[in-house]
Amino acid sequence: MAFAIQFVIDVLSLGGAYALMALGLVIIYGILRLVNFAYGELIMVAGYTMYLSSGSSLPWLVMAVLAVGMAVLFGILTDYAAFRPVRAKSVTAVLITSFAFSNLLQNAALLFISPRPRNVPLPEIFSQTVSIGGAITPVRNLITIAASIVLLAAVAFLMRKTTLGIAMRAAATNFTMARMLGVPANLIISSAFALSGFLAGVVGILWIGRIGTVVPGIGLEPLLVAFIATVIGGMRSLPGAVVGGFLLALIDTTLNYTLSQDLLKFRDAFTFSLVILILLWRPEGLIKGPASGQRT
């Protein structure tokens, strides 16, 4: 029983984080049909903000809010630096500019901060453990689960009930039509980037909470996770991203529990092979997005 609880908590906490990462990527892709390679660096930005503000005597929550705020800011900056100037030209051009922007941020961190890991301040609670039904689990896993439930609900509410959310979904379905009906394109895109940055910031804090340090390359793994989860989920559907995130977490956790020590090193390779199998079965991903409009 304890084992079952342990397993479920692991899947849910990892899946929650994965789902949020995937969601941040899909919000942009849904509207622009463009992949943001610099997404992982938003997590890095959140981490370094925490590190840089750790010298001050601010309470931890203020630092966290500051970190999320910086991630939002850099999200919008990504739009201005990498997307807006080339958006209308070609898909490949944007892929490359966002890849270049990601490299730019990483190397800036390398140059101006340090290639070595830096400690991030974390509250006591992140390192405590708690026992539930015989299973000992870190409190941060429960925090991750709670945070992901709250955020997923909030995003669902935002997308369904508010004007901004409806406009974003309209833009994702048919961008040209949405513009003709008076949805301001640039504002919608910038708010999508802001929302993406917000999710990245929160995930960043939860993610770094697992490791406790931040390095310039920290964004790679979350980026990859978000990529794979969105491809499984169907690239353009928001529920698909969440499903993909949880499914990926399920695969990862199952492999963690079942593979022997020798094979565990190759976990990423196994995960990816499974993803290829899923894609052979459904090349469109698990959940189809809204009817596809022309890319703008």
Place this chain on the structure above:
Amino acid sequence: MKHAYLTALILIAVVAALAVGSQLLGIRLYDRIATNLLISLVLVVGLQTFMGNSGLLSFAHIGFMGLGAYTSAVLTIPAQMKGMALPDLYEFMTVLEVSPLLAMLAAGVVAALVAAVVAYPLMRLSDAAAVITSFALLVVLYTVMNNWSALTNGPRTLFGLPKTTDMPIAAVVAAIVIVIALLFKESRTGKLLRASREDEVAAAALGANIPHLRWRAFILAAFIAGVGGALWGHFITSFAPKAFYLKETFLIITMLVIGGANTVTGAVAGTILVTFAYEGLRGTEGALNATAIGAGQVVGLTEIVLALAMIAVMIVKPGGLFPNREIGHILTRTRRKKEIVS
């Protein structure tokens, strides 16, 4: 078709000029840079065969280069050194020792076979999903190289490759690869693939089996990457899996994109330009590190400048320096125009 011959001629002349030029200068540093450049040329032109013709960005290219390098290493490290270089190598492989040329071909074949197996499902994916999975593929290849200690010595440096690559060999391989890329571009597969790049729906309506065409191009690109990897491995003689990851991927994509992914000319021009810029910046970085202010702390400056250059080129000329016509084509056109005027 005539202008394709002219293009081949000009590009090979450029390669020859680089080779002879650096030889004439007779400075060992330049010799090393020129050899590096020619090996990069092999890789970038190889990437062009897939990316330029299909219009899909591929991040996995460097991974296949790694496969090639390791294949060639396992095949060529002298039997008596294998015990030291690869202590956990499988029994039957310890006696293997083939000539570097044969190993280079084997490296290409292994990379192509792996590409053929893994890419078959991936080529069915649409544009963004295909790019993303190629990125994931790079990570997987890296994970495998980093952990399959028996064959790769794990994350540690693998040493002991015979140094058989020198400048003339690199130049010859680069020239051959340029010809292959041009031939492929003008072949039936290449033409159909380029049609699908311009308009997927129209090409499919004309009967082009797009996933299959892309698959062929991907295999060819992987083969060239494998050969390039072997070439590089025998030049550098010791390397770790870290050499086949994001930094190098970024570099070759920068080269191809700045030059223009759609043309072989662009691939060659971009490689030359970026190599010179890169070496120049590296020199500056080194000089800064030597001064009191830098004090060995300046890292990543080169990449920052290259990233900025890449964004700038994308904004000003999204197709690169040679967006759609090869150099031979441009020259014949200008000549024809002049004839019409006179």
